[in-house]
Amino acid sequence: MTRWALALLTVLACGLCHALTYSNAYASPRNRERAVRAATRYIILHTTEGEAKPSLRKLSKNGEAHYCIDRDGKVYRIVDRSRVAYHCGVSMWMGRRNLDEISLGIEVVGYHDRALTMAQYNALRDLILALQKIYGVSDANVMPHAQVAYGTPNRWHPRSHRGRKRCGMGYAVPAIRSMLGLTERWLSDPDVKARRLVVGDVYLSQVLYAKNALSLLPYKLPSSRKTTAKTATPPTPKNGPRTYVIQKGQTAWDVARDAYNAPTTRYVFPDGKVATGDKITNWEALGVGTRVVLGDADASGSPVQTLAKGMHPRRVAGEAVFAADTWYIRPTGGRVQGSKLTEKTLAAMPPGTKILVGYAMGGPVTSRRLPSQICPTQWDAPDTFYLMPGQPLRASGDVDMRRVPAGTYVFYRN
Ligand SMILES: [Zn+2]
The missing domain is CATH 3.30.1490 (Dna Ligase; domain 1)
Incomplete structure (x- = not known):
């Protein structure tokens, strides 16, 4: 047998003997509350941007992924694959928003600007294939989080933009996709083409779509030969923040x-x-x-922006200043919808005002109308906010849900 054939046989044998190891050690307590997804059109791939333990704890606590793959290739089940997990945050693809409702989310312990271990690439390939068989998701629709996340206007971008995060950007690179058994990929951004979004991160869009994307990555891929060795310990990455x-x-x-x-x-x-x-x-x-x-973990940045002294609201909310789904919460607790403002009242918005772009408001909460009835799918989403009488705006995670007072308003992603 030639050396080449032997090598091929080793690769094949390894490919066959691969079995995913699952653990339920971080199954999310949120499972029961989560709606069953009506459809599954995408598989969204992430990098945790933090180390295994803190990332797993956070993902489980908030129900922020369906699976998480540790450095050794072990797969943790977090949220039941049939239910909704909050992994995409503000997201859009082909004009469709809130992809959490129609996608599966896989987190991989690691960073967007470092290589994963060979054990992770292998486990991810097997997991994707298993899920594609169940849900019929096409290769092209297996995408990195960075590709579908978008940002609402902020002080650097007056328009909604692609490039809110670089989470998992390497998964769009052809050489890495082939390691994951994926053949097709998107060649351009349909939402930028349709002018729903602008490019907010030129580097990211090159990584996602350029032919030479591999050479743009700040890391080299692990050599596949290493994994065939019996003592395949994952390379030690430079850990920590x-x-x-x-x-x-x-x-x-x-x-x-x-x-x-x-x-x-x-x-x-x-x-x-x-x-x-x-x-x-x-x-x-x-x-x-x-x-x-x-810091640790693929946390979505806070969608709440605070108006600084001397800053015009337009610097924060851009062209969305007068939108019906832009909300201003004054330091005194008063709330105003963008569409109710004039140039004059807008300019008079006091410093410390919190601004939410792309939000709907529900409420008020009463003894007969609980947050879970006001917004059944998003009442406990990490990017849902509560305005309780006499209190500052709080993220859902900072609210004791057993004690939401009457008169509370709920702000959720529109
Ligand atoms: Zn992510």
């Missing part, structure tokens, strides 16, 4: 994407002072040399 330094011409958005204003993102200024993203208001003053330490 990642630090980036703001270079000339870069903004916080360029570095941290939608996590720029997250409490888990820390900024270390050249003078040694430290502030978390949620405490910074003057983003223009972030100097070259500021270190940005990104």
Whole structure:
């Protein structure tokens, strides 16, 4: 037998003996509450952007994925595959929004800018194939989160844009897709083409669609020969939070994407002072040399933006300032819909006002009308917010659902 044939046989044998190992150790307590999906058109692939333990805990607690693949290739079942998991956040493909309702989500422990282990690529390939057989999802519709996520207007982008995050971007690269057994891929962004969105991250769109995408990745793929060795231990990645330094011409958005204003993102200024993203208001003053330490987990950045002193609301909400699905919550607790404002009342919006773009409001809560009746599919979504009388706006995760007072309003993704 030639050496080539032997190698081929090893690859085939390995391909055949591959069996997925499942664990229910992080099955989500949210399972029972979640609606059964009416359809499954997409499989969305993620990178956790954090280490295994904290990521698994968070995914399970919030029900944010159907599966999570650890570095050794072990597959954790989080949310039942037939039910809705909240993994996409603000998302759109071919004009259809909120892809959580029609997709499966697979998280892989790792980072968008580092290679995964061979054990992960193998397990992911097998899991995708198994799910495609059940749900009939085409190869092209197995996509990275970064490809379908989009951002509502923010201080750097006056229009809704693709490029809110780079989560799992490598899964769109042909060489990696072939490792995952996927042949087709999208050659352009249908929502950008239709002008529903603009490109908010040129680099990302090159990784997603350019022919030379592999050469643009900041990492090399693991060699497949390593995995055939008996003692195939995954390569030790450089663990822990990642630090980036703001270079000339870069903004916080360029570095941290939608996590720029997250409490888990820390900024270390050249003078040694430290502030978390949620405490910074003057983003223009972030100097070259500021270190940005990104926290754990593929957390969606907060969709709530706070109006800083001297800032016009247009800098936050862009062309959506007067939209019916833009909401302004004054520091005193009053809420106003964008469509009810005039140029004058808009400009008079006080600093500290919270702004939500792309939201519907439900309520008020009464003893007979609970949040779960007001918005049955989203009442506990991580990006749903509660405005309780006399209290600041709170994310659903910070609300004791057994004690939601009458008069509370619920803001959920529109
Ligand atoms: Zn993701």
